[in-house]
Amino acid sequence: MADVEVHPDQGAVVELLGVLAYAELTAFDRLAEDARLAPTLDGRAALARMAAAEIAHHERLAARLRELGVDVIAAMTPFVAALDAFHDGTHASTWLEGLVKAYVGDGLAADFHREIAVFLPPPDRALVEEVLADSGHADFAVREVRAAIAADPTLAGRLSLWARRLVGEALTQSQAVLVEHDQLADLIITGTGDLAGVGALLQRITRAHTARMAALGLNP
Amino acid sequence: MADVEVHPDQGAVVELLGVLAYAELTAFDRLAEDARLAPTLDGRAALARMAAAEIAHHERLAARLRELGVDVIAAMTPFVAALDAFHDGTHASTWLEGLVKAYVGDGLAADFHREIAVFLPPPDRALVEEVLADSGHADFAVREVRAAIAADPTLAGRLSLWARRLVGEALTQSQAVLVEHDQLADLIITGTGDLAGVGALLQRITRAHTARMAALGLNP
Numbered sequence: 198m199a200d201v202e203v204h205p206d207q208g209a210v211v212e213l214l215g216v217l218a219y220a221e222l223t224a225f226d227r228l229a230e231d232a233r234l235a236p237t238l239d240g241r242a243a244l245a246r247m248a249a250a251e252i253a254h255h256e257r258l259a260a261r262l263r264e265l266g267v268d269v270i271a272a273m274t275p276f277v278a279a280l281d282a283f284h285d286g287t288h289a290s291t292w293l294e295g296l297v298k299a300y301v302g303d304g305l306a307a308d309f310h311r312e313i314a315v316f317l318p319p320p321d322r323a324l325v326e327e328v329l330a331d332s333g334h335a336d337f338a339v340r341e342v343r344a345a346i347a348a349d350p351t352l353a354g355r356l357s358l359w360a361r362r363l364v365g366e367a368l369t370q371s372q373a374v375l376v377e378h379d380q381l382a383d384l385i386i387t388g389t390g391d392l393a394g395v396g397a398l399l400q401r402i403t404r405a406h407t408a409r410m411a412a413l414g415l416n417p
Numbered sequence: 418m419a420d421v422e423v424h425p426d427q428g429a430v431v432e433l434l435g436v437l438a439y440a441e442l443t444a445f446d447r448l449a450e451d452a453r454l455a456p457t458l459d460g461r462a463a464l465a466r467m468a469a470a471e472i473a474h475h476e477r478l479a480a481r482l483r484e485l486g487v488d489v490i491a492a493m494t495p496f497v498a499a500l501d502a503f504h505d506g507t508h509a510s511t512w513l514e515g516l517v518k519a520y521v522g523d524g525l526a527a528d529f530h531r532e533i534a535v536f537l538p539p540p541d542r543a544l545v546e547e548v549l550a551d552s553g554h555a556d557f558a559v560r561e562v563r564a565a566i567a568a569d570p571t572l573a574g575r576l577s578l579w580a581r582r583l584v585g586e587a588l589t590q591s592q593a594v595l596v597e598h599d600q601l602a603d604l605i606i607t608g609t610g611d612l613a614g615v616g617a618l619l620q621r622i623t624r625a626h627t628a629r630m631a632a633l634g635l636n637p
Binding site for chain 1: 449459468473
């Protein structure tokens with residue numbers, strides 16, 4: 198996406214791997230918890246499988262951090278407060294809210310991390326892209342949410358509001374993270390070139406988010 | 418263990434695979450929940466990894482049921498009440514209780530299922546033995562529990578009582594399952610030969626349980 202040559206120091210790499218490693222761990226928790234909201238054993242197993250995939254990703258990131266000689270816990274700790282705050286502020290209370298969060302929330306986070314990964318050295322970039330690749334989970338969420346809205350169209354309004362709350366909370370917490378993590382913020386600004394570059398990045402993320410909302414049958 | 422040639426009909430095979438598939442799904446739930454009791458991020462990730470392993474096992478069993486032309490949900494449903502009752506009756510309220518449950522409870526269940534699997538046709542027997550093989554989780558639980566008891570020896574008494582409650586609840590629920598599932602009960606009686614054979618089976622399971630309690634530093 199950017200043609201700029203960036204050589205981030207290891208600090209930024211470790212910060213990105215650290216935030217992702219903790220993000221995968223919390224994603225596991227939340228998917229495992231939301232699995233219990235499933236109306237069927239099928240749905241419960243599907244969400245449990247997604248949760249298991251997140252832990253596999255966490256493992257890959259932790260292994261890379263260890264390879265870089267970094268303590269995994271120390272790398273994750275600075276991001277615990279912001280990510281826990283995000284999940285506490287967006288606790289799904291129904292099965293459908295959980296699915297929308299899994300699809301819209303994780304999609305947004307993945308896009309954002311993928312944009313930053315472009316500025317990383319090749320091995321780390323490849324690793325981040327690999328753990329962020331969707332593993333067919335999206336299809337499941339889209340199918341379930343669309344079917345539910347088809348059966349009860351009034352759901353669309355409520356779930357659209359819920360998705361907007363997710364985005365708001367995600368923005369709040371991302372900002373908090375960037376304010377406290379200079380190296381990560383520097384990486385984005387240097388990588389995109391300037392503020393116009395940051396604007397273009399945000400536009401790409403917004404477009405992808407709008408497409409996901411449409412896929413679910415929701416209004417962005 | 419038994420020299421008797423048994424040819425269980427498919428009913429018993431499906432019942433065993435069904436109960437195991439649901440057991441793995443509930444084990445996932447419980448480990449994922451207990452992971453949140455972890456005092457450290459390390460412990461939390463360790464329990465989350467165990468949970469992910471259970472889902473991989475669930476997947477293997479579900480795939481085999483589908484191969485046999487059996488609906489996975491239908492095969493699991495008869496066991497939902499008993500297994501949910503077991504977990505509801507033995508809700509861990511501390512990190513150490515969760516670890517004892519993971520090690521002692523899962524060990525007991527694995528031994529029992531392994532004994533029955535001996536009477537299954539080779540492909541199913543191999544599959545059951547594979548999903549029941551310990552994947553290094555036991556070491557983690559033993560290490561943590563022993564370290565905690567070393568630091569505070571009064572814990573040993575309380576955790577021993579807890580383990581006994583787990584065993585009592587497990588026996589109650591296994592009996593309930595066998596009363597309602599003739600084919601599984603028949604398989605055990607035919608497989609072991611007679612009531613003396615059943616007695617020997619229970620003795621083997623008890624011995625292994627006693628060894629696990631000793632490994633944790635608990636009184637059986």
